[in-house]
Amino acid sequence: MKRFLIEGEHLIEEALKANVVETIITDTTCPFAFEEVVLVSEAVMKKVSQNVSKVHLIAVCKEVEVDLTKKERLLILDGVQDPGNLGTMVRTAMAFQFDAVYLSNQCADLYNDKTIRSTQGALFHMPVIRVKDELDCLVASLQEEGVNVVATTLDDAKPLKEVETCSKMAFILGNEGQGVSKSLQAMANQRLRIEMQGFESLNVAVAAGIVMYTFQERVK
Amino acid sequence: MKRFLIEGEHLIEEALKANVVETIITDTTCPFAFEEVVLVSEAVMKKVSQNVSKVHLIAVCKEVEVDLTKKERLLILDGVQDPGNLGTMVRTAMAFQFDAVYLSNQCADLYNDKTIRSTQGALFHMPVIRVKDELDCLVASLQEEGVNVVATTLDDAKPLKEVETCSKMAFILGNEGQGVSKSLQAMANQRLRIEMQGFESLNVAVAAGIVMYTFQERVK
Helix, strand or coil: CCEEEEECHHHHHHHHHCCCEEEEEECCCCCCCCCCEEECCHHHHHHHCCCCCCCCEEEEEECCCCCCCCCCEEEEEECCCCHHHHHHHHHHHHHCCCCEEEECCCCCCCCCHHHHHHHCCHHHCCCEEECCCCHHHHHHHHHHCCCEEEEECCCCCEEHHHCCCCCCEEEEEEECCCECCHHHHHHCCEEEECCCCCCCCCCHHHHHHHHHHHCCCCCC | CCEEEEECHHHHHHHHHCCCEEEEEECCCCCCCCCCEEECCHHHHHHHCCCCCCCCEEEEEECCCCCCCCCCEEEEEECCCCHHHHHHHHHHHHHCCCCEEEECCCCCCCCCHHHHHHHCCHHHCCCEEECCCCHHHHHHHHHHCCCEEEEECCCCCEEHHHCCCCCCEEEEEEECCCECCHHHHHHCCEEEECCCCCCCCCCHHHHHHHHHHHCCCCCC
């Protein structure tokens, strides 16, 4: 099982809730009732930490195996490069009750320090799956399961407000520069564009936020 | 008049459109038909640049005086700390035809390299005003001009979908940790919350994107 590090009290609190913490490392007293605590010197802490400012709590966490049964609202990320954007989208997916986030192999690392911080702890509760093959295979298999796959793009697409809500939907958001690849756009059941005027340019995490807000899962 | 630096072809192209470039500095040939070009060595370029990767074009730009006549859609930022969030919100405001963005004195620097890059050039076209006094005075004066001021918050607020569109609206978004200050929440004509379930946490630029998309100005 793979391991990764997280820093700071808030993230560790979320990780403890999700039961993924193996060890807590600290140079002070640990505020959590947790058995596996290792006390180290300030110098060791500084060496291990990725942060410029002082950190007093680091935790070793285990990657969790994802078992996905519900696929009503999915986010598919095609080559998102920026760790901040990636983490923010995982956080937003959690807020709007999405069931999972799929990452293409070209996406930034989910366990990058910046990505983890941007999720604000959502990655401990949200299934995030890195797809080993091309996304085409994933899209085809989701379509076989009856998922309506929607690609976001500026060309030849339906305005967001006119896209109907289906019971099972997956939204593809693309790379910061290139957007969603042409082959995925062609495969999708629908193409959607966010209505804008003048400056046709949105940050990918903002675009994803607008789409996920619009199609969020409502409590029945 | 104050000056600031921008880097890279795309940003300089946008700045030239807005007529704010004074001088272009390059260690190669300048791709733009522009008179004031200074040729420097690679070493000088490296010294001036804020970027880790090599940059071949830097421009000296002048800050533009803002003269605001139209106030139908406004964004007010109360202590937004992260330059990336700030720049992204300016970019989004441009995409959704907002008339201006007001920044409290506690906000990040608009002319920070990271902020400028995150605007993707929108800051050359979008009026952005740094408010010297407290935001309370701005809000009071906007209200006198008939602007409906809406604070975004999680407490005691109307769901976004139930907020009516008015002809003149201003939306206050707050600091990443604290949100909108209590005094501004109390002053606002309305309080709005983005409907979420479970994880009550959104990145401020994502929240602003959802709000601005919903109340964007439509071409009449």
